[in-house]
Amino acid sequence: MKGNELSPSISRFLPFLWWLVATTLVVAISFFSANLERKTLADMIDRALKAAGDSRRVESSIPSWGPDGVASLAGERFLLKKNEGKVVVFTVNGSGASATLAAFYSSKKSIDLILPLGEGSRQAIPRLPAGLIDTYKYRILESEQKIDRRIQSK
Numbered sequence: 001m002k003g004n005e006l007s008p009s010i011s012r013f014l015p016f017l018w019w020l021v022a023t024t025l026v027v028a029i030s031f032f033s034a035n036l037e038r039k040t041l042a043d044m045i046d047r048a049l050k051a052a053g054d055s056r057r058v059e060s061s062i063p064s065w066g067p068d069g070v071a072s073l074a075g076e077r078f079l080l081k082k083n084e085g086k087v088v089v090f091t092v093n094g095s096g097a098s099a100t101l102a103a104f105y106s107s108k109k110s111i112d113l114i115l116p117l118g119e120g121s122r123q124a125i126p127r128l129p130a131g132l133i134d135t136y137k138y139r140i141l142e143s144e145q146k147i148d149r150r151i152q153s154k
């Protein structure tokens with residue numbers, strides 16, 4: 001064996017080791033970036049509420065899956081402070097336009113407000129097909145009411 005050459009067993013083991021390190025790194029980044037994404041979304045919701053002159057604020061993230069495996073329709077779900085309801089963040093795509101919106105599901109079991117999250121979303125809303133946001137609003141409302149019914153029946 002010459003100066004800088006590796007033994008054959010180590011040469012065969014190195015690709016596996018690099019694969020293991022890369023896979024572990026990707027899993028770790030994915031796991032930790034989910035919390036960062038939720039925090040960023042919560043901050044965006046708070047900024048949109050403040051810009052709209054609304055005093056409500058986000059308290060925490062809640063699972064997208066309700067009890068008994070009932071899934072929320074779309075996106076991330078957040079709980080508002082002072083038990084003022086929930087927020088569902090979702091993305092609407094249509095006619096080449098895309099907008100990230102926040103639907104506010106109140107304790108009265110209705111969606112009382114839909115806010116665009118960011119200037120790009122605000123500009124994209126007029127380009128979306130008529131009725132598309134209402135369709136999403138109805139689907140989110142049905143999904144949240146279904147989750148509420150499951151919680152109440154327990």
